[in-house]
Amino acid sequence: MDSIKRELSIFNKFNFERPPVGVKFLFNRPEGVERLGKDTSFCGMLKEAQLGKGPFYAEPQQQSCKPGAYVWGAESQKVFESGLFGVGLKVFKDARADIRIHQHVKRLDKNIVRYISFSPLDQLSFDPDLLIVMTDSTSQAEIILRAMTYTTGEKISSKMTFVMGCSWILVYPYLTGQVNYVISGMGSGIKANKVFPPGREIISMPYNWLPTITRNLREMEWVLPLYTEQTAKVIQKIKAELGLQGS
Amino acid sequence: MSIIQQNLSIFNKLGFKNSPVGVKFLFRKPEGLKRLDKQLALCEMMKETQQRDEPFYADLDNLACKPSAYVWGHEISEIYKSGLFGVGLQAFKEARANQKIYQYVQRLAPGTVNYMAFSPLDKLPFEPDILLILADDTTQVEIILRGLVYTDGEMWSSEMTSVLGCSWLFAYPFVTGKVNYMTTGLSMGMKSKKVFPEGKQLISIPYNWLPTITRNLNEMEWVLPAYAVPDLREFIAKIYHDMGLTPS
Numbered sequence: 001m002d003s004i005k006r007e008l009s010i011f012n013k014f015n016f017e018r019p020p021v022g023v024k025f026l027f028n029r030p031e032g033v034e035r036l037g038k039d040t041s042f043c044g045m046l047k048e049a050q051l052g053k054g055p056f057y058a059e060p061q062q063q064s065c066k067p068g069a070y071v072w073g074a075e076s077q078k079v080f081e082s083g084l085f086g087v088g089l090k091v092f093k094d095a096r097a098d099i100r101i102h103q104h105v106k107r108l109d110k111n112i113v114r115y116i117s118f119s120p121l122d123q124l125s126f127d128p129d130l131l132i133v134m135t136d137s138t139s140q141a142e143i144i145l146r147a148m149t150y151t152t153g154e155k156i157s158s159k160m161t162f163v164m165g166c167s168w169i170l171v172y173p174y175l176t177g178q179v180n181y182v183i184s185g186m187g188s189g190i191k192a193n194k195v196f197p198p199g200r201e202i203i204s205m206p207y208n209w210l211p212t213i214t215r216n217l218r219e220m221e222w223v224l225p226l227y228t229e230q231t232a233k234v235i236q237k238i239k240a241e242l243g244l245q246g247s
Numbered sequence: 248m249s250i251i252q253q254n255l256s257i258f259n260k261l262g263f264k265n266s267p268v269g270v271k272f273l274f275r276k277p278e279g280l281k282r283l284d285k286q287l288a289l290c291e292m293m294k295e296t297q298q299r300d301e302p303f304y305a306d307l308d309n310l311a312c313k314p315s316a317y318v319w320g321h322e323i324s325e326i327y328k329s330g331l332f333g334v335g336l337q338a339f340k341e342a343r344a345n346q347k348i349y350q351y352v353q354r355l356a357p358g359t360v361n362y363m364a365f366s367p368l369d370k371l372p373f374e375p376d377i378l379l380i381l382a383d384d385t386t387q388v389e390i391i392l393r394g395l396v397y398t399d400g401e402m403w404s405s406e407m408t409s410v411l412g413c414s415w416l417f418a419y420p421f422v423t424g425k426v427n428y429m430t431t432g433l434s435m436g437m438k439s440k441k442v443f444p445e446g447k448q449l450i451s452i453p454y455n456w457l458p459t460i461t462r463n464l465n466e467m468e469w470v471l472p473a474y475a476v477p478d479l480r481e482f483i484a485k486i487y488h489d490m491g492l493t494p495s
Contacts, residue, residue: 079490088486090468093398100400138432138446145433149409151340153347156433158405162396183430183448185385186392186403192473198385199446201430221337226439238335242326 004127008210010217011121014143017136018050019120022128025108025174026057026115032125033057033117041065042072042166043195045118046132055119055126060110067189071167073110091163091188098163105164106171116170129174131210133203134184134196141181141201147216148179148209158182165190173204179213180204254461255378258368261387265297266367269375272355272421273304273362279372280304280364288312289319289413290442292365293379302366302373314436318414319363320355338410338435348408353419377420378457380450381431381443388428388448390469394460395426397467403428410435420451426460427451 011020023046024030036045036058042065045058063069070076079085081102083095092098117126135141145156158181160168165187173180185191185198196202205213225234258267270293271277283305287295289312292305310316317323326332328349330342339345364373382388395401405428407415412434420427432438432445443449452460476482487493 077492079492084490085486088489089473090471091393092396092400093463093467097396097398097400101396101402104402138430141430142433142438146338146409146435149339149344151344153339153344153408155348155351156405156407156409158403160403160405162393162403183385183388186389188471188473191389192471192479216340220340224337224435224439226336226435231439234336238332241335242331244324244326 001125001127005124007214008121008124008128008131010214011131011133013217014133014135014140016133016140018134019052019122020131020133021046021049021054022117022119022121022124022126023130023132023170023174024117024126025113025129026117027112029115030057030117030126033119035059036062036118038062039064041189041193041195042068042170043190043193045116046169047195049118049120050134052120054123055117057115057117059115065166065189067164068166071105071107071164071171072116073108073113086163089163089188101161101163104159104161105167106175107167108171108175127207128210129207130170131205132169133205135201135203138201141203143217143222144203144205144213145179145181147213147220150216150220151212154179156181160187162186163188169202169204173206177206177208179206179209255368255371255375255457257461257464258378258380260464261382261390263380263387264383265381266369268293268296268379269366269368269371269373270377270379270417271364271373272360272376273364274359276306276362277304277364277373282306283309283365285309286311288436288440288442289315289417290437291440292363293381293416294442296365296367297381299367300370302364302370304362304364306362312413312436314411315413318352318354318411318418320357320360322357333410336410336435345410348410351406351408352411352414353422354414355418355421374454375457376454377417378452379416380452382448382450385448388450390464391450391452391460392426392428393467394463395456397463398459401426405429407434409433412437416449416451420453424453424455426453426456 083098086092086098181203184196184200330345333339333345428450431443
């Protein structure tokens with residue numbers, strides 16, 4: 001555990017306004033971790049941990065949000081899946097548009113994931129399945145996402161649906177192994193509940209990406225020469241080194 | 248003014264600080280448009296359009312950026328594609344990472360686009376192939392992208408690479424027909440050139456999506472009741488009631 005905390009401690013160098021949050025999906029009740037003392041939404045649980053509460057765990061019945069419960073694998077009344085709820089919210093014109101959302105959204109199996117633990121980074125007591133970072137500025141997001149591409153050339157993708165935004169922060173990265181980021185203020189539930197300040201990048205990194213990203217954050221330049229020096233000068237210097245002078 | 252331009256005027260209601268920009272990809276030189284009188288990168292041509300009051304066109308000789316030329320469909324020295332340039336920029340640790348980018352990046356089909364025409368929304372003399380928008384805030388983005396999902400239930404997908412950002416703004420939406428958006432400041436070239444203020448969303452809408460989005464922007468509520476009601480729980484409970492459900 002100490003080595004994981006040490007590995008992830010590089011994120012502290014960003015001095016985020018709200019700390020990164022580790023999340024773990026569990027079949028067995030976690031030991032030595034308190035149960036969350038209230039019912040709230042998925043995004044509300046993430047906010048609790050960001051605000052320093054933790055570590056804690058939650059169970060499916062603590063979901064106060066129907067879409068959040070659905071994402072955690074609860075069977076919903078079919079009228080929700082029919083799309084009529086989205087029409088009632090005026091999010092969709094017709095039920096048929098809302099129905100399509102269910103093709104995209106990833107869900108947990110509540111019989112397999114019976115508990116979810118959350119913890120702010122500095123209090124982590126488990127090896128996280130996800131590390132979720134809310135950045136204060138695009139520069140921070142640029143550095144983290146560049147750390148993903150620095151040794152891999154990976155594409156930077158953001159997947160999201162207008163409703164059930166929690167699926168794209170918590171479930172999609174866990175089940176697919178893909179890093180995902182969403183912009184706060186663009187999903188209806190999170191926006192309506194005013195959970196996060198708008199316009200921030202929320203980056204969700206699954207465990208399989210953490211060794212690469214943390215290693216690259218330690219190795220690479222956080223501020224590229226191109227951002228601080230005269231662009232033309234930097235480019236000319238590289239061209240000269242590559243034997244491309246004048247082209 | 249053509250019918251499509253009248254439809255697109257709905258975007259003006261969002262009150263952008265910088266005008267949306269229509270772009271057309273052309274094999275033949277466009278008539279009645281002035282040629283751009285300077286050399287710029289592709290992303291800078293969008294900004295140039297926002298700062299001008301009239302449409303213009305550009306050709307390859309107007310391009311000041313090698314990655315842009317590649318995205319435009321022109322050949323560039325193989326050493327760029329080898330990945331060594333990205334290593335020199337310190338954007339990638341090794342050439343192999345930079346090389347991988349070329350698996351993803353979309354470009355205009357070589358030899359098919361000799362000219363690009365640019366115009367601010369109000370002055371559009373052509374039906375655009377893509378409409379580019381620099382949003383001032385997340386609220387505007389939320390409304391436009393909701394215009395995409397309101398009748399179609401589409402998933403939002405933002406695709407980009409840390410370099411060759413112009414590909415995802417210009418070529419990808421045109422080639423694939425998919426709406427794309429990207430955060431300014433995440434792509435190295437545009438960030439280093441300081442083309443746009445950081446942390447804004449750039450949205451690129453291809454022509455095939457314009458009728459749907461403009462129709463939906465005309466029809467739908469721009470500010471959802473859920474954002475404005477004093478008591479969200481009460482509002483949700485009312486919808487449950489209307490659906491014949493008891494709140495739980």
